[in-house]
Amino acid sequence: MEGYRILKHNWTIPSAWDIDVYRKQCTFGYETARKVVTTMEPSAVRETVKQAGLRGRGGAGFPAGVKWGFVPKNASKPTYLINNADEGEPGTFKDRYIMERDPHQMIEGMIIAGFALQAPQAYIYIRGELGLAARRVQNAIDQAYAAGFLGKGIFGTGYSLEMTVHRGAGAYVCGEETGLISSIEGKKGNPRLKPPFPAVVGAFGAPSIVNNTETLTSIPYILEHGVEAYRTFGTEKSPGTKLFTVSGHVEKPGVYELPLGFPLKKLLYDVCGGIRGGHKLKAVIPGGSSAPVLTADEAERANLDYESLMEVGSMLGSGGVIVMDDTTDMVWALKNLTHFYAHESCGQCTPCREGTRWLDDIVTRFYENRATEEDFDRLLDICDSMSGTTICALSDAAVFPVKSFITKFRDEFEKHTVHGTGG
Amino acid sequence: MPKVTIDGVEVTVEPGTNLIEAAYKAGKTIPHFCYHPKLSIAGNCRMCMVEIEGGRRPEVACNTPVRDGMVVHTDTERVRKLRKAVLEFLFLNHPLDCPICDKAGECKLQDYYLEHGKYVSRLQEGKVRKPKRLDIGKHVILDAERCVLCSRCVRFCDEVTRTGELRIFERGAHCNIGIHPDARLDNRYSICVTDICPVGALTCKEFRFQSRVWYLEQTPTICGACANGCNIVAYHYRGEIRRFMPRRNDAVNDTWMCDDGRLSFTATQQHDRLLEPRYSGLETGEREITTVVEQVAKRIAAVRSRHGDRAVGFVLSPRASLEENHLIARVASAVGASLFMVGGNPAGSPEDDDDGFLIRADKNPNTRGADLVARRAGASSPAALVAALEAGTVRALVCFNNDVVGKAVGSGVPATRFDELEFFVAISAHVDATVEKADMAVPLATYLESDGTWVNHAGLVQRYRRVVVPPEGVLQGWELLPALARALGAEMETWSPARVFQSLAGEMPELAGLSHGVLGDIGSLLIAATPPEVAGSS
Known part of the structure; x- marks a missing residue:
């Protein structure tokens, strides 16, 4: 390298x-x-x-x-x-x-x-x-x-x-x-x-x-x-190299410098030595917590440049690659993130100040097996009201994980409703 | 000038106008909490979002200046959804205590909920608790739970009073408006924060729990507490004034007023009112006002017959209206009496001096107006009055709405000067030093019980209006003065203040072309305004 x-x-x-x-x-x-x-x-x-x-x-x-x-x-x-x-x-x-x-x-x-x-x-x-x-x-x-x-x-x-x-x-x-x-x-x-x-x-x-x-x-x-x-490094639209910080369930987490356009799959399996302990990959957040989460399939198709990640519905962001294997409770993982954004909202703009906390409350309800089917639509509706409606992008950043987690891993969230097997 | 189309209505506005103001011009109100025309743009409430053709996403109207050819939609499905969402967000942690909230009835949250909200609550979680009933200043109480964090009050204290007492503390849903440690919201305009608070977070101690606002009647008028003449709305209920609130006039007070002026109505209407005639050293006579006026005339006539017309003195007043001063001058001239320009309110304490913003050191509302009449009528100076009293050339003195004695004592003239008078009459709304000294005192309506015009420190002629009716048996100046003239044997019709103003405007080039109708609610500058001259200071 x-x-x-x-x-x-x-x-x-x-x-x-x-x-x-x-x-x-x-x-x-x-x-x-x-x-x-x-x-x-x-x-x-x-x-x-x-x-x-x-x-x-x-x-x-x-x-x-x-x-x-x-x-x-x-x-x-x-x-x-x-x-x-x-x-x-x-x-x-x-x-x-x-x-x-x-x-x-x-x-x-x-x-x-x-x-x-x-x-x-x-x-x-x-x-x-x-x-x-x-x-x-x-x-x-x-x-x-x-x-x-x-x-x-x-x-x-x-x-x-x-x-x-x-x-x-x-x-x-x-x-x-x-x-x-x-x-x-x-x-x-x-x-x-x-x-x-x-x-x-x-x-x-x-x-x-x-x-x-x-x-x-x-x-x-x-x-x-x-x-x-x-x-000579990177792609036409994303030239140069970039630092990727890989954390989570890989054998060798760390800071890696790669040319933009590098395949994410190669990063995970070659550079980082694969998923830890022989586990299976479940999900990857490719660009810091504000980037929409990718399923294992999406992650293995994606390349690490601005355009490719946009194509799979995520972002290159800061290059913070968070890897989650099959032992990860996605509801817990999302609760961790919604709590973070509720804590970090500056509180100026109404949708972000109130919305980040509301999202966190509802996701917590999932985590505690108290959610209902209606909460899926409620979350998406709140996300819609928080998207592009504030002074800065924190509100949007809080919305991306929620939307991507509950749509891509809906089955896991279903299990956390009062009617699901988790309830 | 840029043309902009708002919901199909094309308007032309000044360059730099934002979409909220442009929409007003197009007859549309874009709902908002944080925007205020006299404060900087915060853009944080996100209530004023509109869609602009060609734009990627809705924008806040408050921070969007018009561009020529812009096409704006304020009532699309997306906009309606976002407004509803903002309201739902704001109500998440709002205590919904409208039944005990003073703002109920004039609260933006209430108004907008009915206009743009009307959703069924989807909240299942508990609300964030915040401090309540915080005593943050001499006149202001804070309820942080009701607050929508629009930051208007913070910006007011930063930008208008430049005292910076308030701040938003904490982060996210725990944000709350608060006061800096060891600070108090004690600036001299502090109650303005309760006006601009769109909800019931900041309330005025003096108004708390006094009235439900929907019972109050409103009358636009002028504050009489100093020479600035701040435009106000007086709110009243069954003949009782409950509060003053500033009324926008960019030439005078923008949208602000000082706390002293705002709370001055209590003193004006209630403290030390003279509600019955006083007879000092005289046999108890009739208390009927016409009889009182005859008594006054009889006494004046006695002095006239003993010492001649010039031995009777009338005094103009910087507290009285242009119309009243004009009538005083006419009565004096009709009976050949001497006329003086002296008196007014005693000066305030040194801290109560001109603050370069709205508070004026001159505590009289009409010094410039009285001075105009004085010069027109050739009234004599304060020194001339003192000399006349000493020489005994003036033997009777009629003071109208003028604390001549209090003012004179304040400026070093001994009160005993007035003892030499054979007859001293005070026509006054309040019991003051002059009333105490006078032989007879005749009750008079306050400016809140009467109509008239004042000229403020900057030469702006403004109308004040009758807010409440005078107490029984108390006359307004424009009724009383002609009655006195007739009792003195002069011919004078009782004209309405508007009619009096008309005759005055016919005589004075400074008022040429003006009338009560022309003055309207925002007043007019004096024509070729003459520089202010310190009058009435003895």
């Missing part, structure tokens, strides 16, 4: 988080950033990333270069670059590894992105629970400042970039880019109405670009090796 190692290359090098090791033994070693900042035009950097087709790795898959292009020309306020390291999607633990194992490559990516946007200030918003990651990142930033790669006039040029770590407090909704911006401003992390979009009015009223940690960490490779080299 060595050839795929755009993102994971340095993870096996001991102490790659130390700047000396990073500069001497690791790829890029701030030389890519130096080359970009000293020899390239910002517009050329933006164009390169756009041509590479790098898509946002946080979940939505929006092309990063296109997003950068939304910053208004001649804005009266500075542009802020924000690294979204609030990795909160259940089943996802890639950004944490990037920050713990290889923070300098991420910072190097941010220097390049910051230069492309001519941003004077970059923030790294790190999820509150990720203590080691935050310490490693802060240490790496301090080292980069000391080496002259951050701060005033970096690499001896006229470009200055300040970088600040902002710790979250563990709210899932702060991973939503406008919720994250509210939190950076010191407010409750409530997502904001769009429009205006952050690229126009973001943090402190200034244009702001929020990119996922993995997205930013992919950038040095693109600038070092070029668009074509990057596009």
Whole structure:
């Protein structure tokens, strides 16, 4: 798998988080950033990333270069670059590894992105629970400042970039880019109405670009090796490699870097050593808990890229692959998820605030064998009222698992009704 | 200007207008909880969703500015479904305690349920319990269970008063409006949060459990507590005023008013009312108002015959209407008496000063109007009155709705100045220092019992209206003054305030073309408004 190692290359090098090791033994070693900042035009950097087709790795898959292009020309306020390291999607633990194992490559990516946007200030918003990651990142930033790669006039040029770590407090909704911006401003992390979009009015009223940690960490490779080299990985519409975090019932769970378009079946059975203990595969959530669940059949047909997963009715999302074998109680699994979303709704929008809790109440009723046949329609009806009717996507994210679980595994839920065998 | 079609009705609106406002123009009301025309857009209640042709999904009308050629549907099956769903969501954790809720009858949840809800409850789970009966401020009680979390009150405190006392705490279904630790909702506009609360979460202590709102009658009028002249609606029941609420007038008070003004009706209507004539140092006479007026005239006539016409003084009042001041000036001129412009309400405490928003240091509603009449009629200054009292050239003084004594004492003139008068009469709605000092006191209707016009601090001429009838035996100024003129032997017909205004407008270029009809509910600026001059400060 060595050839795929755009993102994971340095993870096996001991102490790659130390700047000396990073500069001497690791790829890029701030030389890519130096080359970009000293020899390239910002517009050329933006164009390169756009041509590479790098898509946002946080979940939505929006092309990063296109997003950068939304910053208004001649804005009266500075542009802020924000690294979204609030990795909160259940089943996802890639950004944490990037920050713990290889923070300098991420910072190097941010220097390049910051230069492309001519941003004077970059923030790294790190999820509150990720203590080691935050310490490693802060240490790496301090080292980069000391080496002259951050701060005033970096690499001896006229470009200055300040970088600040902002710790979250563990709210899932702060991973939503406008919720994250509210939190950076010191407010409750409530997502904001769009429009205006952050690229126009973001943090402190200034244009702001929020990119996922993995997205930013992919950038040095693109600038070092070029668009074509990057596009040799992945598919036409989903170029490059991506980190997949496999958890659950496989023999070898972990973080894997794979080219997009990689068959899910191959990931499960070849890369991860198959389903644990000889059990049978029952279901896979392919892209973090907000992605609709796939049955074993669907999972074995799917490829890991944005389009293929859309075709089977799910999403690539954050790449958090949650594997469930035949011992899994799907009602319990769904209850776990509905509880999560009810707990994490910020509570602004009526359908999400009330709906996430209602869904959880009804699913709990299934779990406790108190549900009735009518509850299936009730759940679907509530889901319909929560879809696309709120400020951010948390409501939709809460709906996807419910709809997919109760339709694809209806027989299991039937057993939990008062008339079912489970009652 | 963009044209937009809403449910088949094409309207042209200002660029940037949102769909809720555009729909009003098209004669459609899009239901909403969190939207308020004077607050920022929150877009959180999700009640105002509409379908826009060419759009992927329904959008909130409050955060959607019109685009030229936009075609909007506010009553599709999807929209109706979503409205019903939002209501069902809101009611999940609502206590449904309408029978004991003060908001019942003017509650958006109730109204919308009847218009857009009407579903059968599908809730089987228990409700989320939240704090109730929280005493969060001097005038406001919070019931967090009734709250729909629209955040209007939070935005009001952040954006209008800029005091920021309220916040939404917790997350998800446990979200609740609350007050910051150690804070109190004690800003001077705090009761406004109860107006904008679409439900019964925030209620006004002074109004709680006082009335069922559907029994109340409404009269649009003006608050008389200071020179700002906030537009209000007075709610009353069987001749008793129960509350003031602000009425929108973007030229004066937007949709707000201060707490002092809002609660001022109790003092105006009940405290220290002068309901019967007072005879000080005189034999007890008839209490019939016409007899009282004759008594006053007799005393004035006596002074006239002893010291001449100019020995009688009339005083204009910054508390009285333009019409009343005009009549005072006419009576004075008809009998050849002296006319002074002095008095008014004593200034408030230093904390009660101009706050740059709605509260004015001048606690008189019509200082500019009285000043206009004073200049027109050539009234003398406060200093001239003091000099005349000292010199003994004025021997009788008629004060109409004017605490001349209280004001004078407040500004350092000794009350004993008025002792030298042979006859001192106060026509007043309340027992004040002037009434206490006067030889005779004649009861008068309050501004809430009468009609008239005031000119506010900014030169806006506004009509106030009779909200309740005066107590028995108490006359309104426009009835009393002509009666006094006739008793003094002058010719003066009793005209309605509108007719008086008409004659005034004919004389004064500042009021040219204005009439009660033209003023309507939102008033008109003085024509070529003259800059305000501090009048009545002795």
